Amino acid sequence: MQRCHRNRAERHQGPPANQVSVNTTDNPALTPEAENRAELPESLLLAQLERGLGELQFVPALERPFRRYLRSRLINHLRLACVAGLVLIAATQLLSTWVLAPPAGALQWQAVLLCGVLAPVLVHAIWVLNRPSGLRWLDAVAMAAVGALVLVGLALPAIYQQHGAVFPFPFTELAVVVIPILAARRFPVALGCVLLVLFALALRDLLLQRFGVGTMLQLFNLTMFASVALAGGFVQEWVLRRHFLSEGLYLLRSVRDPLTQLLNRRGFDAEARRIWATARREQQSVGVAMIDIDHFKQLNDAWGHAAGDRMLSRLAEVLRSQAARRPMDLVGRLGGEEFAVLWYDLPADTVAAQAERVRQAVEALALDHPQHAAVTISVGCTQLIPRGDLTVSDALAVADSALYRAKSGGRDRVEYAAPPRAFSAGGSGCQPAAASD
16 A cells, blocks of 8 residues: 655655655554553553552553453463363363272262363353453453362362362362463452462361361462462563553554654554545545645744744644544644644535635634744645545545645645546556546
8 A cells, every 4th residue: 555645845846746655554553452552641651650550550541441451461361271271171081080090989070070060161261252252251251260160179179088089189279370360360359269269168178077287288288379379460460560551652652743642644544544444334425634834944944943843733733623523533743744634424525614624723823934924734635435446545645636736826725636536556656547437
């Protein structure tokens, strides 16, 4: 896919935009989860970093997206844990049947609990996690797997003891080790689950009237296992929370222009492709505009880059208030003094009026210019319903050619370019092909 933008020198002296192309395929679209994090306020992320992570709890505005982020990372690990559990069940049954040969009654109960309870829970968990709605049910699936494993780990030793044998597999110890993983890596939840396991073990032996030194020793061993697992879980969650904040800041800065806080080229391209796909699916009209500040180089040369930066910030404020009024309206700074706007679901033949309103809003600011009466902008725009092979880059190329005409025709004006039906496949540029009925 190609985007046809000119640099500043070409804007004044070079050929039309449809003779110059710049490849943008090296800017891959962000995942939905990354896009959500890129929309978090930078001040909120920085404030949380300064506050620290010792309590393993964010402010509500960050905790909810962190839970979504955590689930997206955990789901593959949970699938793998369930598959490993099924392999462990098969190995346990084969070893018990062909090597250990426990009492027949105990072996039957083992088969019921492992193959009739734990295995179906794990198989159902894998099925749920592979569905599109798997993330929504991840916590419930994790708790069900933990509960089934704890049930087996507590019941089988008691059953074996009633048959005069000792259960040889450490299922209860395994439960307290994997709880920090299956509890969605949230330390308070994992700690609560481990305490419940210890309480259930003590209650089991009290009800069976065999609470004694053996029970106390088992509780001590489980506590040691649990302490190591919980310490690892605490460190792991701390690292994940730190990574969530650091990566969120990186994503934010990778898609936003630090001066104007508008989307930069990468962020605009990603969002524009998403909105374009929605418009194509819904067959809605899309308006596209390219905006350039007139005589910006003269202002920079005369008053310095600090004045130029202030001018860009003021223009960004106008674009936010006048051009991006609705949730799916999009505005970004593509580079230098060049901006782009995308309007979703515009009434027919209204894009020029939208662009004119923006131009008038800038004119009404009456911002000083060293060599002209005031700062002005030139706008090129087009409007179309996405069909066929037309891409958002094609629409921007058409708006860019209209902007070239606005600059060549005297500046401080809006030029509209009718979109072509198709674009030629040959050549390196974005040359429009002849429209045909």
